[in-house]
Amino acid sequence: MSKDYERSQQAAASPSAPDLSVTIGKLTLPNPILTASGTFGYGVENADLLDLNAIGGLITKSLSAVPISGNPPPRIMEVAGGMLNAIGLQNIGIEEFCAVKLPALAAYRCKRIVNLVGFSEEEFVAAAERADRETAIDAIELNISCPNVKRGHALFSADPSAVASLTARVRAATSKPLIVKLSPNVTDVTVMARAAEDAGADAVSLINTLVAMAIDVTARRPVLAYATGGLSGPAIKPVALRMVHQVARQVSIPVIGIGGISNLGDVLEFLLAGASAVEIGTASFRDPGISAKLATELAARCGAADVARLCDFVGTLH
């Protein structure tokens, strides 16, 4: 049954229900609420705490071609309005995910988006090729905020030609909808966004975490074992919003907004700024059911405001 037919049936059944669907390349999300990578594992372990049938999509923990152990503790630290993390990409690997987690996740209605990570273009391509073989995987998001060991550990995310090259290679390796997740730790994120778009990305998502630090004054050393970590949570929302707004004006592909979203007002701000969809991250640690709650609240808000199609609301800043 085609998606358009499904939607028209749904609209016919409840003509007043707002259409929250979002299209990203060939991917149609039933609503714009996604769970951010690294904040809901592989989904299925916590299906008792979040209704996976209510959210638009689940984005997995970053998956690599081979499993990664991650950093030694301490890995996290609470700070004002958020937290720092240096988890170190601990994950079970794309193979184990496909074999063990994906079948269980496929039982739910949310879209299944794998976030992929690698330390060379070849690793990204290997993971993408593996993901491409799974019909149950609906889309791929690239975590490019990691070092390229073949280019002196320079971050993919910091160099537009690295972003372009990586995106193009993954584009060639998969026909699935492809999202490139951008880092805010750059001078001009719009340059990276355009590089990803020109290289064939179907969408960009931003922002990933801001590189940050905390110091233990008594011990006179960084709190995190890795010294620095990524800042996330409400503290980064103003930066994320600004970057989404800037990028949305520079690219034609959909923009997915991420950064400190924890209530409906935040969601609406990002939509107005130009985001077609949003990812909820750190807020899930505090309220595991928040993503489903926001999807419901968004539908109610659109209904109350007589917004028939959510996509009509996106980017409508005066």
Added chain:
Amino acid sequence: MLDTIVVAFVIVPEAMRIDSTATVMEVLVHSPAYYTLVLAAPPVYRSLRAGQFVMVKVSPGQDPYLRRPFSVLEVREDAHGVTIDLVIKIVGKGTALLATKRRGDPIDILGPLGRPFRLERAAPGERVAVVAGGIGCAPFLLLGRELAARGVGADYYYGGRGRDDLVRFEDFVRVYAQNGETLLATEDGSLGFAGRVTELLEPRLARRDYAYVYACGPAAMLGALARLAAAHGVAGEVSMESPMGCGFGTCMGCVIPHTDGHFATVCAEGTVFGFEEIAWAKLAAG
């Protein structure tokens, strides 16, 4: 940078977990640093087992942002419903804020969380040692009742810096009197044995008085206890603590090094681990 160590685990929650709003029934102040919150909790907490914990929202706003983990000391049920006790030590912003709660206040709790102590490791008729360091006492009123109900003898070893740190010791004496005794130890000698609780325990371990050990407390104490138990050929398990992000197994922030090479989440793969599962030297080095 890359690791070929595979982690293949499946997290299956012991029982259903829910996010709910509990009600504060009482705030019992024991000393400047210690208090108990008695909460009216939903019926699912009836199935909570010793060693499990809850993640408590300490403020409605965004500072502090994350919830705080607390082991459940006791679960009771009467005609009015289920209540749980959280015994808390003030160590920072979150624990200080919770101390200001009043009877009737709502309080958001997520739980029951974590893997509990394994009762099946001690057979009816055997005798075990239950060892607590300071606020590590937190799971042990419930464990005492569970062991007694199972017909397992249990002696409770309760150690701390000073007498204030042996919070609610009268309750522990009462519970463990069912089928054992309570031994108190303070480093400053203000209550019970003057010294560390491991000094009290060692001769009894050497005499093979105990088939198994259950413990909770500071990591340094637990590491020393693990070495002691191994030296005397006694198995046991510990409930660990770690700074937590989510408390339900998703952020991967609370990990400790497992002896099989992977980093294990304290909140979901733990809080309870066998002595032999924790890479104590690596943990201490961090």
